[in-house]
Amino acid sequence: MSAGSLVVVGLGPGQAGWLTPAASDALSRATDLVGYGPYLDRAPDQPGQRRHPSDNRVEVERAAMALDLAAKGRQVAVVSGGDPGVFAMAAAIFEALDEGDPAWRAIPIIVEPGITAMLAAAARLGAPLGGDFCALSLSDNLKPWDVIVARLTAVLMADFVISLYNPISKARPWQLREALLLAATIRAPETPIIFARNVGRPSEDITVVPLAAAPDAPADMSTLVMIGASTTRLIPRETGRPYVYTPRFYGAGR
Amino acid sequence: MSAGSLVVVGLGPGQAGWLTPAASDALSRATDLVGYGPYLDRAPDQPGQRRHPSDNRVEVERAAMALDLAAKGRQVAVVSGGDPGVFAMAAAIFEALDEGDPAWRAIPIIVEPGITAMLAAAARLGAPLGGDFCALSLSDNLKPWDVIVARLTAVLMADFVISLYNPISKARPWQLREALLLAATIRAPETPIIFARNVGRPSEDITVVPLAAAPDAPADMSTLVMIGASTTRLIPRETGRPYVYTPRFYGAGR
Numbered sequence: 001m002s003a004g005s006l007v008v009v010g011l012g013p014g015q016a017g018w019l020t021p022a023a024s025d026a027l028s029r030a031t032d033l034v035g036y037g038p039y040l041d042r043a044p045d046q047p048g049q050r051r052h053p054s055d056n057r058v059e060v061e062r063a064a065m066a067l068d069l070a071a072k073g074r075q076v077a078v079v080s081g082g083d084p085g086v087f088a089m090a091a092a093i094f095e096a097l098d099e100g101d102p103a104w105r106a107i108p109i110i111v112e113p114g115i116t117a118m119l120a121a122a123a124r125l126g127a128p129l130g131g132d133f134c135a136l137s138l139s140d141n142l143k144p145w146d147v148i149v150a151r152l153t154a155v156l157m158a159d160f161v162i163s164l165y166n167p168i169s170k171a172r173p174w175q176l177r178e179a180l181l182l183a184a185t186i187r188a189p190e191t192p193i194i195f196a197r198n199v200g201r202p203s204e205d206i207t208v209v210p211l212a213a214a215p216d217a218p219a220d221m222s223t224l225v226m227i228g229a230s231t232t233r234l235i236p237r238e239t240g241r242p243y244v245y246t247p248r249f250y251g252a253g254r
Numbered sequence: 255m256s257a258g259s260l261v262v263v264g265l266g267p268g269q270a271g272w273l274t275p276a277a278s279d280a281l282s283r284a285t286d287l288v289g290y291g292p293y294l295d296r297a298p299d300q301p302g303q304r305r306h307p308s309d310n311r312v313e314v315e316r317a318a319m320a321l322d323l324a325a326k327g328r329q330v331a332v333v334s335g336g337d338p339g340v341f342a343m344a345a346a347i348f349e350a351l352d353e354g355d356p357a358w359r360a361i362p363i364i365v366e367p368g369i370t371a372m373l374a375a376a377a378r379l380g381a382p383l384g385g386d387f388c389a390l391s392l393s394d395n396l397k398p399w400d401v402i403v404a405r406l407t408a409v410l411m412a413d414f415v416i417s418l419y420n421p422i423s424k425a426r427p428w429q430l431r432e433a434l435l436l437a438a439t440i441r442a443p444e445t446p447i448i449f450a451r452n453v454g455r456p457s458e459d460i461t462v463v464p465l466a467a468a469p470d471a472p473a474d475m476s477t478l479v480m481i482g483a484s485t486t487r488l489i490p491r492e493t494g495r496p497y498v499y500t501p502r503f504y505g506a507g508r
Contacts, residue, residue, distance in 0.1 A: 130345025
């Protein structure tokens, strides 16, 4: 039996121009692709390569299946949107490895990074992440809501730019609104809030609204929501939406 | 006079396999490359393309120069390591645009995202950014040290994984040690601390040390330092350094 391997590949956020050559190579070398169906559809067809599509949940089962295929000698690529290390499949792979069959520890595992959604959204807007920033998942499937509230409060008070991943879903309809109402108790009403949906895809839709209006703005599970810091600024343009940026300097640091 | 343009290009963290096709295209279309000399050296030679190397400081002057070239009709690429929106040139461009010649606002400006250092370092290690995380610059050139301490304290208390950019330089020799000593008052002595130097280059050097030993570990301006959360775990390997990952679940969320 030949030695198997596993690579966790980040596709970036949609457009082919953001897929790194290293990630492309990893996809083409794989005998088996494992991942959420729509992500697999973004990998070029390759004769003889097996595809194992799954839905967008049960990540640990998918991870265990991928490790098992690699243990059987397959060259497995686990495919993630964006960056696999940011609220995606890489952590699930290592959770499964940590708790699973000790034989899996002999499998060579590589992670190929990708452009995560907040970097792509930021690029489209200007430089909203120009200062200190954080990334917080609003999903309370894996951590209690009170932890999310405590973390959000801490970074709001400390004036980080905040990227909210997994802001909303059918099963979690109220969390985003609650988060934005909390933000409004700490940041000014005119703070820019970015709603970046499907960045890099034909259906890309990006809007910038003041915090006061944000709790009523539409969002879905394909939206990345970004909360500006007190220093985040708009530069109006004659046409189109304004640039959004956060200066590098802060307070007396200028 | 033909219409000029400006693109801020992220090269990613060193290796060619991490340079996106969109960033490659942007470099090849430019008539003028502006940026820190060693970054310009990573762009392929192209006949007729002008290069404007600078040192690694005076970002706003460099930004103004680039905008001025674009205003004169040149196709300008401003080159950044990693992602240009993360403690790099994009914010400097928009600072200059916001305060500079109003005519500059007619210039089409695009930002091409790249793999930022913390994503590349995380990929090399496993999935240390698997939970909520933040990125904080330790440079007190642009913000007061007391703001940095307040922000660091907030995210330490709220149990984020923390990536420290610009941890140390000749002019800022003590800040990293202070930051790690502060971390040691809040997080456990065995918390994994990652020192990732020159990720993606031949001189790449990555070490993982417990927080108790971290204040005395070596680092330089090419090092990305990552402070694990309370849940960040090691998976030992028979050879080489351990995998490092942060589970997606937290507390009662499991």
